[in-house]
Amino acid sequence: MNQRILIIEDEPDIIEVLKYNLEKNHFSVASAASGEAGLKAAGELLPDLVLLDLMLPGIDGLEVCRRLRDDQRTRDIPVVMLTAKGTESDVVVGLTLGADDYIVKPFNTSELMARIKAVLRRTEPREGEAQGEILTSGPLRVDLSKHVASLDGAPIELTLSEFKLLTFLMKKKGRVFTRDQLLDAVVGPDVFVTARNIDVHVAALRKKLGKYGGCIITVRGVGYRFEEA
Ligand code: CA
Numbered sequence: 001m002n003q004r005i006l007i008i009e010d011e012p013d014i015i016e017v018l019k020y021n022l023e024k025n026h027f028s029v030a031s032a033a034s035g036e037a038g039l040k041a042a043g044e045l046l047p048d049l050v051l052l053d054l055m056l057p058g059i060d061g062l063e064v065c066r067r068l069r070d071d072q073r074t075r076d077i078p079v080v081m082l083t084a085k086g087t088e089s090d091v092v093v094g095l096t097l098g099a100d101d102y103i104v105k106p107f108n109t110s111e112l113m114a115r116i117k118a119v120l121r122r123t124e125p126r127e128g129e130a131q132g133e134i135l136t137s138g139p140l141r142v143d144l145s146k147h148v149a150s151l152d153g154a155p156i157e158l159t160l161s162e163f164k165l166l167t168f169l170m171k172k173k174g175r176v177f178t179r180d181q182l183l184d185a186v187v188g189p190d191v192f193v194t195a196r197n198i199d200v201h202v203a204a205l206r207k208k209l210g211k212y213g214g215c216i217i218t219v220r221g222v223g224y225r226f227e228e229a
Pocket of ligand 1 (some may be wrong): 009011033053054055056
């Protein structure tokens, strides 16, 4: 069965372009032109992914995202936000609320399709994700059970925070995380440190990764993501 995508967007031209491209890529598509209609459709259709415009009449996209996450039925449906240029602060809020990715308008449709497919791949429930898992990316290898990271076969000395940061990013390759999300993952939500501390950990980690330090990409105004080495 085709995967279902729900578009929540108020601009008919954009809906039309999205629908055309998604159907060409063998998705089945539904759309809703307001936040209210979108929430209702999401609850009824339980789509495989929601494409969510942030600028909507009535309930805005961020509130839609919040309500999708609050509702048990829709909590795990991946959300890709459609945002305007210069609204990085909304992107940060959206990612914090649990959105999975975002794309800035005007978008390139092939890039959007690639993002959608990547999010669907990442969020697919994986069978038998083993304990003692090994993460790899190019020459970089992390053995979670042994707590060892190595590069081209040579072990790298990482602090606990750096190790946690690296594994967190590697587990969700390609996904953007805000500084606050990374801090929660690295030091826990109860420790009081500023979000900028994460920049220090990232800088140290990049240095230790040497020529592969560029795997950790800075997403300006938003946070960081890991790209395949
Ligand atoms: Ca809009």
